[in-house]
Every structure is written in C-alpha cells, then in structure tokens.
Amino acid sequence: MEGKEISRAVVKRLPRYYRYLGDLLERGVERISSNDLSEKMRVTASQIRQDLNNFGGFGQQGYGYNVEFLYNEIGRILGLDKTYHMIIVGGGNLGQALTNYVKFEKRGFKIIGIFDVNPELVGKNVRGIEIRVADEIPRFLRENDIQIAALTLPKSQAEEMAVLLVENGVKAIWNFAHLDLRLPEDVIVENVHLSESLMQLSYNISRRQETGR
Amino acid sequence: MEGKEISRAVVKRLPRYYRYLGDLLERGVERISSNDLSEKMRVTASQIRQDLNNFGGFGQQGYGYNVEFLYNEIGRILGLDKTYHMIIVGGGNLGQALTNYVKFEKRGFKIIGIFDVNPELVGKNVRGIEIRVADEIPRFLRENDIQIAALTLPKSQAEEMAVLLVENGVKAIWNFAHLDLRLPEDVIVENVHLSESLMQLSYNISRRQETGR
Numbered sequence: 438m439e440g441k442e443i444s445r446a447v448v449k450r451l452p453r454y455y456r457y458l459g460d461l462l463e464r465g466v467e468r469i470s471s472n473d474l475s476e477k478m479r480v481t482a483s484q485i486r487q488d489l490n491n492f493g494g495f496g497q498q499g500y501g502y503n504v505e506f507l508y509n510e511i512g513r514i515l516g517l518d519k520t521y522h523m524i525i526v527g528g529g530n531l532g533q534a535l536t537n538y539v540k541f542e543k544r545g546f547k548i549i550g551i552f553d554v555n556p557e558l559v560g561k562n563v564r565g566i567e568i569r570v571a572d573e574i575p576r577f578l579r580e581n582d583i584q585i586a587a588l589t590l591p592k593s594q595a596e597e598m599a600v601l602l603v604e605n606g607v608k609a610i611w612n613f614a615h616l617d618l619r620l621p622e623d624v625i626v627e628n629v630h631l632s633e634s635l636m637q638l639s640y641n642i643s644r645r646q647e648t649g650r
Numbered sequence: 651m652e653g654k655e656i657s658r659a660v661v662k663r664l665p666r667y668y669r670y671l672g673d674l675l676e677r678g679v680e681r682i683s684s685n686d687l688s689e690k691m692r693v694t695a696s697q698i699r700q701d702l703n704n705f706g707g708f709g710q711q712g713y714g715y716n717v718e719f720l721y722n723e724i725g726r727i728l729g730l731d732k733t734y735h736m737i738i739v740g741g742g743n744l745g746q747a748l749t750n751y752v753k754f755e756k757r758g759f760k761i762i763g764i765f766d767v768n769p770e771l772v773g774k775n776v777r778g779i780e781i782r783v784a785d786e787i788p789r790f791l792r793e794n795d796i797q798i799a800a801l802t803l804p805k806s807q808a809e810e811m812a813v814l815l816v817e818n819g820v821k822a823i824w825n826f827a828h829l830d831l832r833l834p835e836d837v838i839v840e841n842v843h844l845s846e847s848l849m850q851l852s853y854n855i856s857r858r859q860e861t862g863r
Binding site: 448449451452453455456478479514515516517519521529530531533534535537538540541544545546584585608609611615616617623625627629630631632633634635636637638639640641642643644645 | 661662664665666668669691692727728729730732734742743744746747748750751753754757758759797798821822824828829830836838840842843844845846847848849850851852853854855856857858
C-alpha cells in the first residue's frame with residue numbers, strides 16, 4: 438500500500454466506511470458482503486466494491502469482507518494507527534466541546550493543552566486540562582511534540598494565531614475560524630466552516646419551498 | 651432564477667463566494683473583476699466566471715462584478731434573505747457554542763430555544779436563553795414556528811430525538827451526532843461530522859510522513 442495514491446473522493450468516503458465497520462465489529466460481526474454493507478450504508482454495492490478494491494480487494498467471492506481486517510486497514514490508511522498530540526487554541530465553548538469529546542482520544546487524538554487569550558478562561562479545568570494563557574504557546578510547543586493544533590478562536594484572532602503556531606513548528610491545523618488561512622504549503626489545514634454548513638441547510642430549505650415539495 | 655437548478659458542486663462553493671463578497675462589501679469595494687476575485691479566493695478566474703454565469707452573468711466585460719448585487723443574489727439563492735427559527739437540542743458545550751455564535755443570528759438564523767435531557771444543564775442561561783428540559787420539546791414545537799433543529803446530543807440519544815423532532819413537525823435537522831439519521835425523505839438533514847474531518851487531517855499527516863514531504 439505504501440505510496441499508492443487513493444483518489445481524494447475515495448478518501449473522503451473512508452471515515453464513513455470506518456464508522457460502519459467499527460459498529461459491525463462492536464456487534465461481533467466478522468464478515469459482511471458488499472450487498473449487506475450496501476444496504477446499511479445506502480450506497481450501491483458496486484460503489485462499495487469499487488472503493489474497497491483500492492486496497493487490493495480484501496473481498497472474497499462468496500465470503501464477503503473480513504470486517505476486522507478491513508476496519509484496521511482503513512484505519513491505517515487514515516493514519517488512525519498512530520497517536521497524535523493536539524492542542525486546542527481557543528478555550529471557549531467550542532474548544533471545550535472538542536476537549537470533552539472522549540471519542541477523539543480513543544481514536545488516538547490526545548489533547549494535551551488548551552490555550553486562550555481571554556484571562557477569564559485561563560485556569561479553568563476542562564477534563565483534567567487547565568486552560569493556559571496563549572502567551573505560553575511557543576514554550577509549550579518547544580517542550581512538547583505537537584502534531585495538530587485545533588484553532589477555535591474568533592475569525593479576528595485566528596490568522597495571527599495560525600501564523601504564530603506555524604512559526605513555532607505546528608504543521609497541521611484543524612481550523613474552525615471562518616476564514617481561509619494563508620500558510621506555507623507544507624502546513625496541512627482542515628477546515629470546519631459551520632456557517633457554510635448552515636447555508637447548505639438554508640439553501641435546501643429554500644429550494645424545497647420554491648419547488649413546493 | 652426561480653426553479654433554475656444549480657449544480658450541487660456550485661452550491662457547495664456559494665457560501666465561500668458569499669463570504670468573500672461580504673468582506674469586500676464591508677471594505678466598501680463596489681466592483682471586482684473575476685481576475686481580482688480569483689487572486690483573493692485562489693481559484694481560477696475561469697472557474698469563477700463559470701460559477702457566476704449560473705446566475706445569468708452579472709459580470710460586465712471591463713466592469714467586473716457588482717459586489718453588492720452579487721452578494722445579495724447569492725444570499726437569496728442560499729435562502730439567506732429569510733429568517734429561520736432554530737432550536738438547539740443538546741445544551742452541552744457544543745450547543746452552547748452554537749448559541750453563542752452571534753454571526754448565525756446576523757445571517758437570519760435565530761435561536762429561540764435550547765433543550766437538554768441532563769437536569770444539571772436545565773435552567774442555565776445561554777445568551778439570554780434558558781436551557782429547558784427536553785420533555786417540553788413537543789409543546790414548544792406546537793407553540794412556535796421552528797424551521798431548523800440543531801442536534802448536538804451524543805450519538806446514543808440522537809436517533810430517538812431526531813424521530814421525536816420529526817414527529818413533531820421539524821423538517822430540517824442540522825446534525826452534529828456522529829451517525830446517519832434515518833428519517834423520512836422530506837426531512838432535510840445537514841451533517842457536521844467532526845470525527846470525519848479529523849480523520850481527513852490524520853490521513854493528510856500520515857500521507858505527508860509516507861511521502862517524506
């Protein structure tokens with residue numbers, strides 16, 4: 438598998454396979470056919486076969502897929518076989534929500550620091566982690582090996598903070614601020630733009646009204 | 651425009667246009683060429699022209715696009731010319747984060763109720779709105795015209811709650827729970843799956859390590 442390029446569209450679908458396979462695994466299911474998986478996931482069986490063929494076809498005619506093997510393999514492709522140390526920059530409700538989400542840690546994303554510029558938040562304990570003042574970020578990054586910084590600051594503070602993070606060695610940013618960060622090419626940025634998601638919703642509501650469905 | 655179908659891919663890009671045009675408008679920019687917009691948004695000028703041609707070509711050769719007109723038109727297409735009443739079901743950190751995000755209200759998404767099943771959260775005031783017990787949802791939905799319910803409950807409670815919401819007339823759900831809701835076809839569901847976003851990030855980190863970039 439090493440070095441084999443999987444198309445972006447397939448990669449986007451992998452977390453969903455991973456979730457369904459994980460659910461099956463929890464329920465003790467050992468094998469599943471593409472037809473059964475198709476029914477569960479509500480995508481065509483041929484799409485499933487096509488997607489999973491990317492990994493060298495672990496499906497055996499008549500036997501279906503080995504759930505655990507496929508789950509582990511997709512996890513490995515998604516980089517979930519590794520542990521990531523993460524900091525949260527922005528200790529407001531959203532930063533606290535991310536910190537409290539225990540599933541992230543189970544998947545290997547370990548939050549080891551939370552920072553904020555707001556003195557009112559500094560010192561607050563969130564799931565055992567004390568919110569620190571943002572000034573401490575450079576030192577913290579020198580002293581700890583951090584792979585991911587989640588950026589949950591308001592838009593007005595996000596760009597400057599992102600630059601500071603990158604200057605101090607951060608190579609991957611999970612960005613919740615509603616702007617496009619302009620960072621060096623080797624920095625990985627994954628955006629969660631909640632407003633844009635909400636606009637897709639209002640678009641669909643609006644369309645439904647127009648078409649009278 | 652009424653009834654004209656815009657491709658899903660273009661619709662997905664509209665919020666980003668809307669954001670950039672809004673920023674330009676705030677800075678008093680009246681007109682912009684596709685080339686200038688291209689540079690700002692880092693997409694090709696031909697992509698921009700192609701996308702915006704969907705709306706009957708408001709670009710005038712040599713004059714560029716009228717920023718305000720385009721902003722308003724895209725807003726109208728996205729349904730942002732209307733007001734939506736929203737409830738938040740799940741008053742934890744994430745629900746509170748959504749409630750505290752004032753930009754949503756500016757865009758016409760007015761949160762008028764927050765509910766939770768956890769008695770510890772009930773009664774807490776979030777930006778002037780008191781968290782109510784989830785049992786009150788059916789009555790609240792009868793007495794108020796609600797267009798959107800944001801679902802910020804844990805996965806284990808989300809499906810049941812979604813069914814209850816739909817039974818009580820909710821037609822659009824903004825789902826943050828990490829599962830695919832199985833609801834009647836006329837119910838609009840927009841998902842925000844944070845875990846999947848995080849997995850895209852770890853995939854990219856993992857790829858970078860493999861390719862040695």
